[in-house]
Amino acid sequence: MSVGRAEYCVIACAEAWRDNGEVLASPMGLIPSIGARLARRTFSPDLLLTDGEALLVGLDGTTEGWLPYRGHLTAVTGGRRHVMMGASQIDRFGNQNISCVGDWSRPRRQLLGVRGAPVNTLNNPTSYWIPKHSRRVFVERVDMVCGVGYDRAAAAGPSATRFHRLPRVVTDLAVLDFATPDHSMRLASVHPGVTPEQVREATGFELTIPDEVPFTREPTLEELELIRAVLDPKGLRDREVPDPGSGAGGGGR
Template identity: 55%
Template sequence: MTATRAEVAAVACSDLFRGAGTILASTVGIVPTIGARLARLTHAPDLLLSDGEATLYADTPAVDEPFREPEAPFAYARLFELIARGRRHVVMGAAQIDRQGDQNLSAIGDRDHPSRQMLGARAAATNTVNHATSYWIARHSPRVFVERVDVVTGVGPTRARAAGADRFQDLRRIVTDLAVLDFTGPAGTVALVSLHPGVALDQVTAATGFPVHIPADVPETRLPTDEELRLVRERLDPRGLRDREVTAS
């Protein structure tokens, strides 16, 4: 079966949780939510899924359907216990990410007089120095990948080291509609890991507003297996919401 770009990205998000064990998956966006649920149905059966409010659930429904099988109560205070113990992997979005791995969810322009106000910090700094953190970017562009973020909400490796918090940091990967990146460049800067099938290297460099580190060997992002495609198409997203978030084929 031929996979769409959205399906390749969903599987890349699923692979973020490979070998995770019993941790809480917290995802923002349709594609990473499909990815986490796909991981639970395949290689990470112990992954914990929550409604984001007060309950853990045993079932794994489609992304646009409610959970139906409560597994355990999950009071909000327990989330902070998991954060403190590093037993969570959050996949956040970003309005901006810079070469140093800093993230901006808060505002575009001057912090005190922004040209555009957004979500706010949303505990991003806590996420990025306490447990596994990855990012999902549905539109890889120079507006998102900037030389320096306007406001720092999520902390990259350089700032974590300067604050003495790097021993607690676990930044994993950035999955976009074009590629997979990580933070293994010089001094913890953003580096290219793989290109999605059909994406050329110059597409990624042109869509990145800083010189991304390119290793000697850049493989293709792996394609979904037939079983993964079946689960995505028939069980997790039968109404095709993924193709609204990622439009490239």
């Protein structure tokens, strides 16, 4: 059975929540949302999902509990939440920018703003989803630090590193992590059809690439059925990450 690039991305996002236990999953974006729901239906049944506002919901969307703002903050500041955010820029140590491009005092482009990125990254595990892997996103130095990377957290000391953890970065080309001695970014797997050299060329800094890079794991038949028939029957995932050759693929410079 043929597996689409978007489905490998869903699997890679879902794997971010493996073995997390009873934590609040906060996926931002379509493919991370499908991934979180897939993880809860399969290998991470203790995950907590919300309606995006103030309720905890079950797999069918029914209300399971109330999550007032104070409860949400308790989960965030105690490391009991795992968020998957986006990034307009990200560097080798995981510093993330979603605020502006160019000098912050006079930016060439205004983006979302800092939002909750500092709190997220310093207080609970934070992964990233980037639908178009390119040198515009993977940069040598971010124009403004919103999400805190490993180097800046270490420089700030124990108060910043207590709950700070960046488990993975998932893109339309690959899965990356920070499993290196200095916590710089490493290529963990490539999606089938992608080579390590393609990832290197689409990255604007020196990326650690092991001698042997595995492929992102295949979805099981059960997972494919859930993705296609239950979680995303309209195939919206393919709009975000089209298959290579469809005329709308990501990657590159």
